Amino acid sequence: MKIAFTPAVYEHAARFAGRSPWETSRDPQLLFQGHRDAWLAYRHQPVVVGIDIYNLEAEAYGATVAEPGNDGIPAVHEPYFKTLDDALSIAPFDPRRDGRIPMVLSVARRLKAALLEADVRIPVAGPFSVAFNLLGINQLCQDVALRPDDTALWLMRLAENQAVFCRAVAAAGLDVAFFESAAAPPLLSPKLFREVELPALKRILELAASIVGHPVPCIMGGNTYPILDDILSTGTGFVVTNVETDQKAFVDRLWQTHPHVKVRINMDPRIVACNDAPVIYREIDRILDIAAGRPNCLMGTGCLPLETPPDNIRLIKEYVA
Numbered sequence: 001m002k003i004a005f006t007p008a009v010y011e012h013a014a015r016f017a018g019r020s021p022w023e024t025s026r027d028p029q030l031l032f033q034g035h036r037d038a039w040l041a042y043r044h045q046p047v048v049v050g051i052d053i054y055n056l057e058a059e060a061y062g063a064t065v066a067e068p069g070n071d072g073i074p075a076v077h078e079p080y081f082k083t084l085d086d087a088l089s090i091a092p093f094d095p096r097r098d099g100r101i102p103m104v105l106s107v108a109r110r111l112k113a114a115l116l117e118a119d120v121r122i123p124v125a126g127p128f129s130v131a132f133n134l135l136g137i138n139q140l141c142q143d144v145a146l147r148p149d150d151t152a153l154w155l156m157r158l159a160e161n162q163a164v165f166c167r168a169v170a171a172a173g174l175d176v177a178f179f180e181s182a183a184a185p186p187l188l189s190p191k192l193f194r195e196v197e198l199p200a201l202k203r204i205l206e207l208a209a210s211i212v213g214h215p216v217p218c219i220m221g222g223n224t225y226p227i228l229d230d231i232l233s234t235g236t237g238f239v240v241t242n243v244e245t246d247q248k249a250f251v252d253r254l255w256q257t258h259p260h261v262k263v264r265i266n267m268d269p270r271i272v273a274c275n276d277a278p279v280i281y282r283e284i285d286r287i288l289d290i291a292a293g294r295p296n297c298l299m300g301t302g303c304l305p306l307e308t309p310p311d312n313i314r315l316i317k318e319y320v321a
Helices: 013-017 021-026 028-042 056-061 101-114 127-135 137-146 148-171 190-212 225-232 247-257 277-291 310-320
Strands: 004-008 120-125 175-179 238-241 262-266 297-303
Touching: 004 310, 013 021, 013 028, 021 028, 028 101, 028 310, 056 101, 056 120, 056 127, 101 120, 101 148, 120 148, 127 137, 127 148, 127 190, 137 148, 137 190, 148 175, 148 190, 175 190, 190 225, 225 238, 225 247, 238 247, 247 262, 247 277, 262 277, 277 297, 277 310
Parallel strands: 004 297, 120 175, 238 262, 262 297
Antiparallel strands: none
16 A cells, blocks of 8 residues: 655745745745745645644744744744743734734735645644743643643633634635644653643644634644544544654554544654665555554654755655555
């Protein structure tokens, strides 16, 4: 049985724009050109319109995304809130005017019109990933440990606020790509994930599904095997397994309990970007062994590094085919 291969193109799109990730992330024409030309080269699905996909909401709330210099990935370096108490009453942002969200929606509409066969989606971050950028990782982890009830309340508020964003995506005739990697172990223990994060995660996935009319993917990096059953309890129809976790155990467990759920088995991104074809072929064979001919398995790359030679993606596609 053949397996579909699709790279995850975010900052890598800047390579096709011919500019840095920072410049591409800020310019609608560069963002359009980068993702259009990447799709024409790779024909990957979906096309997720963004470069620094976890920063959109934090910036719309008021956080500052810093220019990294050279080919670095833009990031929030200074928390927007100093304390959890400052953050608890956070109101929704307005996707019609706040941050880069209006630009990203406009570019996505252009891409959908230009690439009729492409599945064009807007990146929507989960509550813990938004909280990570707004409060900072040190303060957030401290509050999870010392104030779990208040933190869970704030995460639920962030989840509810994302409904405004999802409605704007649907109103633009687009779909959602959902990401929540910040919540995965080891950053959160499985116990804290279940007690503090999971209710809010379920809520945002429920809201998003009701707005766009179907279950949305739950994309999480990190060591997700220990929380796989919790992820599946959200009702998602699509998950990923990265090299940080036991990928074989992940797929075997999924096959036992939820064989209808699609899973993207990601290659090691360092190997995807390397210049050694035999090493790349061995990594592909490793993924094929894990998939073992099962339906609903795909092969992916995780976040495709900017420096990945496009010829590597063509080589992988040819070998898989």
